[in-house]
Amino acid sequence: xxxxxxxxxxxxxxxxxxxxxxxxxxxxxxxxxxxxxxxxxxxxxxxxxxxxxxxxxxxxxxxxxxxxxxxxxxxxxxxxxxxxxxxxxxxxxxxxxxxxxxxxxxxxxxxxxxxxxx
Amino acid sequence: xxxxxxxxxxxxxxxxxxxxxxxxxxxxxxxxxxxxxxxxxxxxxxxxxxxxxxxxxxxxxxxxxxxxxxxxxxxxxxxxxxxxxxxxxxxxxxxxxxxxxxxxxxxxx
Numbered sequence: 001x002x003x004x005x006x007x008x009x010x011x012x013x014x015x016x017x018x019x020x021x022x023x024x025x026x027x028x029x030x031x032x033x034x035x036x037x038x039x040x041x042x043x044x045x046x047x048x049x050x051x052x053x054x055x056x057x058x059x060x061x062x063x064x065x066x067x068x069x070x071x072x073x074x075x076x077x078x079x080x081x082x083x084x085x086x087x088x089x090x091x092x093x094x095x096x097x098x099x100x101x102x103x104x105x106x107x108x109x110x111x112x113x114x115x116x117x118x
Numbered sequence: 119x120x121x122x123x124x125x126x127x128x129x130x131x132x133x134x135x136x137x138x139x140x141x142x143x144x145x146x147x148x149x150x151x152x153x154x155x156x157x158x159x160x161x162x163x164x165x166x167x168x169x170x171x172x173x174x175x176x177x178x179x180x181x182x183x184x185x186x187x188x189x190x191x192x193x194x195x196x197x198x199x200x201x202x203x204x205x206x207x208x209x210x211x212x213x214x215x216x217x218x219x220x221x222x223x224x225x226x227x
Contacts, residue, residue: 037216046121046221047156047164047207060214096163102211104154104169111163 002026004097004109012091012116018084022097022109029078030055036080037100038071040093041111048093052100053080087116122147122219124210129225135196138222139149140208141189148189152211155184158221167206168193179185200226 022036022085029036051061053071053099061069065084073080084091092115099107119149123141130136140147140155147153153171156164166175170185181196191210195202203226208219 039218045210047218049209049216052216062215068156100216102150104152104166104175104211105164105209105216105222106166106169106175107155108163108165 002099002107004107006095006097006109006112008112008114010113010115012087013118014088014116015086016084018087018091018114018116020082020095020112020114022078022080022082024078024080024099027108028075029073029080030075034099034101034112036071036073037098037105039096039098039105040091041096042090042093048073050082050084050095055062092116120217122210122217122223123221124206124208124219126220127223127225129227130195130198131227132198135194136198136208136216136224137195138193138208138224140191140193140219142191142210142217143189146210146212146217147186147191147208149150150211151186153184153186153191154209154211155182155191156207156209157204158207164207195224198226202226 003025012018031105035052035054037052054061068085094111097109098105102103155168158164171186172184
């Protein structure tokens with residue numbers, strides 16, 4: 001059973017960089033035709049796709065966030081990471097990491113709340 | 119990319135059937151057979167309910183079914199149960215992104 005767990009600071013100051021890591025257990029991050037995604041959800045609002053990375057290193061980002069987002073993968077640690085720069089209060093949300101394929105996103109982390117505040 | 123369009127809310131009584139629509143464009147829903155649906159209970163992570171338009175993952179009740187016509191996909195829940203009350207999101211894969219719908223709150227009366 002694949003499991004994903006987000007980790008990182010729960011509080012980030014405005015203008016700084018938000019950094020989160022997702023640790024994958026129960027399977028290799030390199031196996032299968034999967035990609036690894038970050039998705040966020042502001043309180044009381046819907047899901048917003050941030051981006052994804054294939055184990056080849058190829059990435060796709062949400063155009064609205066592309067200038068501020070970097071997703072990377074460390075196959076040796078079975079982890080992938082998110083960096084979001086120049087954050088504002090609008091970036092406050094629950095951040096999810098997840099495993100996906102074209103067919104759908106089948107495994108999700110429990111989510112981690114990141115608050116942007118001074 | 120724009121979010122897919124879903125009704126904000128739907129409701130139904132126990133035992134009834136409801137359908138949630140999800141409208142996109144020929145660049146997402148209409149262009150790929152990769153529509154998926156997610157159920158989210160308060161405070162929980164989303165759960166995959168339907169993938170590739172109409173397929174159910176193992177363990178998902180056969181009361182949940184999906185379909186697509188043109189640029190609009192639909193999720194139907196039959197035999198409504200109290201536990202079905204949740205938010206539902208549609209999503210479409212594209213070659214450059216994944217796009218989500220705005221979400222639909224299902225209330226079981």
